[in-house]
Structures are given as structure tokens and as C-alpha cells.
Amino acid sequence: MPQIDQIAATYGSQIFWLLLTFGITFFVIGLGMFPKIQGTVDARDKRIADDLEAARKANVTADELEESYRVKMENDRSEAQALVEASKAKASAAAEKRKAKSNADIAEKVATAEADIKARASEALKEIESVSAEVAQDMVAKISGAKVTKAAALKETKAALKHG
Amino acid sequence: MATEEGKIDPMYQFEVQTIFEGFSLGGQQIALTNSAVWMMVSVVALWLFMLGGMKRELVPGRWQMMVEGFTGFIDNMMDANIGPAGRKYAPYVFSLFMFILFSNVLGLLPVGVLGLHPFTVTSHLTVTGVLAILSFSIVLIVGFAKHKLHFFSLFIPDGTPLPMIPFIFIVELLSFLVRPFSLALRLFVAMTAGHILLKVLAGFVINSSNAGAGYGVLVGIPSFALMIGISALELLVAVVQAYVFALLTSLYINDAENLH
Numbered sequence: 001m002p003q004i005d006q007i008a009a010t011y012g013s014q015i016f017w018l019l020l021t022f023g024i025t026f027f028v029i030g031l032g033m034f035p036k037i038q039g040t041v042d043a044r045d046k047r048i049a050d051d052l053e054a055a056r057k058a059n060v061t062a063d064e065l066e067e068s069y070r071v072k073m074e075n076d077r078s079e080a081q082a083l084v085e086a087s088k089a090k091a092s093a094a095a096e097k098r099k100a101k102s103n104a105d106i107a108e109k110v111a112t113a114e115a116d117i118k119a120r121a122s123e124a125l126k127e128i129e130s131v132s133a134e135v136a137q138d139m140v141a142k143i144s145g146a147k148v149t150k151a152a153a154l155k156e157t158k159a160a161l162k163h164g
Numbered sequence: 165m166a167t168e169e170g171k172i173d174p175m176y177q178f179e180v181q182t183i184f185e186g187f188s189l190g191g192q193q194i195a196l197t198n199s200a201v202w203m204m205v206s207v208v209a210l211w212l213f214m215l216g217g218m219k220r221e222l223v224p225g226r227w228q229m230m231v232e233g234f235t236g237f238i239d240n241m242m243d244a245n246i247g248p249a250g251r252k253y254a255p256y257v258f259s260l261f262m263f264i265l266f267s268n269v270l271g272l273l274p275v276g277v278l279g280l281h282p283f284t285v286t287s288h289l290t291v292t293g294v295l296a297i298l299s300f301s302i303v304l305i306v307g308f309a310k311h312k313l314h315f316f317s318l319f320i321p322d323g324t325p326l327p328m329i330p331f332i333f334i335v336e337l338l339s340f341l342v343r344p345f346s347l348a349l350r351l352f353v354a355m356t357a358g359h360i361l362l363k364v365l366a367g368f369v370i371n372s373s374n375a376g377a378g379y380g381v382l383v384g385i386p387s388f389a390l391m392i393g394i395s396a397l398e399l400l401v402a403v404v405q406a407y408v409f410a411l412l413t414s415l416y417i418n419d420a421e422n423l424h
Contacts, residue, residue: 002179003288003356010180010199012192014290017200021207022263022295029207030259033214037235038254040220047222 133157172370174363178287178356202283206266234262238410245414249421253414256302260295261410268355268402272395287355289348296348299413307420318423347412354405358398365391
């Protein structure tokens with residue numbers, strides 16, 4: 001086995017070259033390059049973590065915004081609802097008032113018209129009575145020759161008219 | 165690969181060959197060897213790989229994603245095994261993991277097709293031993309620097325009855341001291357065994373084909389099919405062994421960092 005057979009003759013050179021090459025590896029690559037690559041990875045990890053954190057924050061802000069927007073929307077809607085409700089009530093009240101007023105007007109008109117009709121009817125009746133009384137007075141005078149006073153004739157006629 | 169006529173030596177791949185004589189240091193010849201070249205290839209390949217991940221874009225491309233996958237993997241491992249204090253050891257464990265991973269995988273590449281001689285750096289006990297000792301030293305230094313002599317309480321599990329403490333202490337101390345050896349041997353053995361197995365099977369294919377078409381069909385083709393499966397398995401072992409080395413290192417550092 002050359003590893004054992006040659007060990008006495010070659011250990012010096014092997015150790016020398018190993019220490020030299022491994023020393024270069026350690027100082028140039030281990031201490032020089034390795035931490036830089038580590039730094040790159042760490043910086044990237046930090047960047048990713050930061051970005052994720054920022055995204056999370058933005059998400060929270062967006063949620064808050066949406067919530068406030070929703071609340072505002074809700075408020076606006078209820079406000080509008082109230083406004084609609086109020087104007088509706090106001091309009092219906094005004095309509096009611098107008099209706100009542102016109103009803104009163106109509107009733108008044110009807111009442112005057114009825115009173116007028118009544119007055120005219122009674123007037124007409126009086127006319128009929130006086131005419132009938134005169135007719136009755138004339139008829140009595142012509143038929144029986146008896147003289148009937150105007151008042152008695154009127155009284156009789158009224159009674160007759162009343163019975164139909 | 166063939167050393168003698170008709171004989172294929174599966175151990176030849178582990179031989180360290182001198183390319184350039186180099187210099188002498190404390191009686192040892194520090195030569196530029198194939199092992200050293202493959203270590204450099206590993207480092208350069210790793211550097212190129214990491215360079216692709218250095219664009220530092222916010223949205224990573226494929227290559228950057230791959231590199232960040234590896235760094236994230238080690239980061240998670242340190243975090244899971246040691247906790248927040250583990251971050252400062254991540255560069256070391258990352259270097260360890262990537263160096264072993266690249267050495268293992270590069271040693272498996274079929275560069276022999278191009279006439280090159282593939283060599284797995286981590287199949288040498290010297291290399292895995294040095295890496296294990298490095299990890300173990302870090303554990304010792306961190307442990308004693310952080311907890312002073314209180315570090316020895318690591319060897320006494322919670323709730324040990326008083327008369328048992330000396331025995332438990334010795335057992336735990338031994339298991340602690342065995343750690344660098346098990347760490348080094350595990351990687352060395354896993355790499356060596358797999359490569360020997362592949363070379364032996366490859367030798368079957370060549371030798372049986374040389375012996376005749378009938379042998380080639382009878383022995384060579386099943387061996388080749390087995391090699392394909394074992395190559396996939398070896399690729400897995402290369403990754404798993406690098407992972408195990410890094411994982412155990414992080415567990416040992418956790419002992420030193422947090423005691424129990």
C-alpha cells in the first residue's frame with residue numbers, strides 16, 4: 001500500500017502542500033468568499049422578510065380602509081334612508097293637509113248648496129201654498145159662493161198638502 | 165497502469181510521484197508531486213466554482229443558486245449542531261467540506277481517458293490525518309480557551325454515580341482521543357477501498373478480454389456493469405465522506421463550545 005510504504009519519504013511534501021493548499025482554501029475561500037455569499041443570502045432573506053412584512057402591513061391597511069369605507073357607506077345609506085323617510089313623511093303630511101282642506105271646502109260648498117236648495121224648496125212650497133190657497137178660495141167662492149178668508153184657505157190648503 | 169507484463173497493480177494509483185524535485189526542509193524533500201498538483205487542481209476548481217457564486221445578485225442565477233446551496237447547507241449544519249455560536253466556525257467547516265468534496269470527486273473523474281493520471285488526494289492517510297488533527301486542534305483550543313480546566317467535565321456525563329466517575333472518565337477520554345484517528349481513517353479507508361475495488365474490476369475486464377472473447381463476454385461484461393454501479397456508489401461515498409467529516413467536526417466543535 002503506497003500510502004503506508006511511501007509515508008516516510010513523502011509525508012513532508014504532502015503536509016507542506018496540504019497546508020499550503022488548504023490554507024489558501026481557508027483564507028481565500030473560507031474567510032474571503034464564504035462570508036460574502038452568506039451576506040448575500042442573509043441580505044436576500046432579510047429583504048424577503050421585509051417585503052413580506054410590508055405586504056402584511058399594506059394588507060392590514062387595505063382591510064382598515066375597506067372597513068372604514070364600509071362604515072361610511074353604511075352611514076351614508078342610513079342617512080339617505082332617513083332623508084327619504086323624512087321627505088316622504090313631509091310630503092304625505094302636506095298631501096293630507098291639502099286633502100283635508102279640500103274636503104272642508106267641498107263640504108262647505110255642499111252645505112251652502114243644500115241650504116240654497118232647501119230655501120228655494122220652501123220658497124217654492126210657499127208659493128205653491130199661496131197659489132193653491134188662492135185657487136181654493138176662488139173655487140170655494142165660485143162653487144158655494146161662500147166667502148172664505150185668505151187665512152182659512154191657506155190653513156186648509158196647508159193641511160191638504162201635508163196629507164198629500 | 166500495468167506495471168509488469170500481464171499484471172495490473174490496483175495500488176499503483178495511490179503512488180506519489182515526484183514531478184519536480186523542489187527543495188529540502190528539515191531533512192524532508194518538499195517535492196512537487198502528483199498529489200500536490202491534484203491539491204492545487206482541487207483548490208483552483210473550488211475557487212472557480214465559488215467565483216461563479218460571487219455575482220451577489222438579489223435573484224440568483226443557476227450557478228449562484230448552486231454555490232448558495234452549499235453555503236446554506238454548511239450554515240444550516242452549524243446552526244443545527246452548534247447553535248448561534250457555530251457561525252464563526254462555518255468558514256473553516258465550509259473550507260474543509262468543499263476541499264474534501266472536490267478532492268474526492270476530482271479523484272474519481274475519468275481523466276485517465278485523456279492520458280492523465282488521476283490521483284485522489286484524500287486517499288492518503290497523511291492528508292486525512294493532517295485535516296483530522298486540524299479539526300481536533302480546533303476542538304482542543306476552543307475547549308480549553310472557553311472552559312479552561314472545566315473542559316474535562318466533558319468526560320463525565322451528567323448523572324454519573326460517584327464511584328463510576330474514574331472509569332467513565334477514562335473511557336470517555338479514550339473515546340475522545342480516538343476521534344482524530346477515526347476521523348482520518350474513515351475518509352482514508354473509504355476512498356482507498358472504493359478506488360481499489362474499481363481498479364480490480366477494471367483489471368478483470370482487461371485481463372479477461374486478453375484471455376479470449378469468451379472470457380471477455382463471461383467475465384468482462386458483468387465486471388463492467390458492476391463497475392458502472394460502483395462508480396455511482398463511489399460518487400455517493402465521495403459526497404457522504406466529505407459530509408461525514410464536516411458533520412463530525414461540527415459535532416466535536418459543539419462539544420468544545422457547549423460542553424454537554
